[in-house]
Amino acid sequence: MKYIALCYKKFTKIEEFLTNLFLIAITALVFLSAVARTLHHPINWAVDFSLLLFAWEVFLGGDIAVRNTKLIGVEILTDKLPVRMQKALSLIFFCLIIAFCLFLTFFGIKLSAENTKRLFQVLPISYSWCTVCVPVGCFFMAISSCIKIHEIIKTPASAWSKKERAVV
Numbered sequence: 001m002k003y004i005a006l007c008y009k010k011f012t013k014i015e016e017f018l019t020n021l022f023l024i025a026i027t028a029l030v031f032l033s034a035v036a037r038t039l040h041h042p043i044n045w046a047v048d049f050s051l052l053l054f055a056w057e058v059f060l061g062g063d064i065a066v067r068n069t070k071l072i073g074v075e076i077l078t079d080k081l082p083v084r085m086q087k088a089l090s091l092i093f094f095c096l097i098i099a100f101c102l103f104l105t106f107f108g109i110k111l112s113a114e115n116t117k118r119l120f121q122v123l124p125i126s127y128s129w130c131t132v133c134v135p136v137g138c139f140f141m142a143i144s145s146c147i148k149i150h151e152i153i154k155t156p157a158s159a160w161s162k163k164e165r166a167v168v
Helices: 002-038 044-067 083-114 133-154 162-167
Strands: none
Touching: 002 044, 044 133, 083 133
16 A cells, blocks of 8 residues: 555646646747747647647646646635534535546547547647546546545534535
8 A cells, every 4th residue: 555655646746747847848849839939930740849838738637637636625614514514514525526537538538539530730740638638637637636535524514614524
């Protein structure tokens, strides 16, 4: 079990590194593309490559948001509920995330398979490299949601405070 936890921790570090790298690359490519276009030497492939990186950024970043519980919530309503109800709502919330992510994973695989022959406008690569981020990212989000459910279940109601909910 410790080996799996260690591998998962390394995976999360790699995922965070990639999302940071993608964000820097997107920013640099868009900026350089705008400057080059102004100088009448457009970088035609920059837009397509930025689109590819942005798609991956969204879905990998979504997994980071789920893992760190940086999702939109309506705490003004849930804070007034009993602690057991708050835990139950958190469990329901993460179960819904898992169901939706598995739905997107299933249909994202189909979408990626359908896009194998489609190419980017300028890049000589399959558009599947862009659409495969949907099933990959959603599968990762489902795993992160399962881990959150495990953490919610093992946290006793007496320890369920605002600080705990921010972590869980």
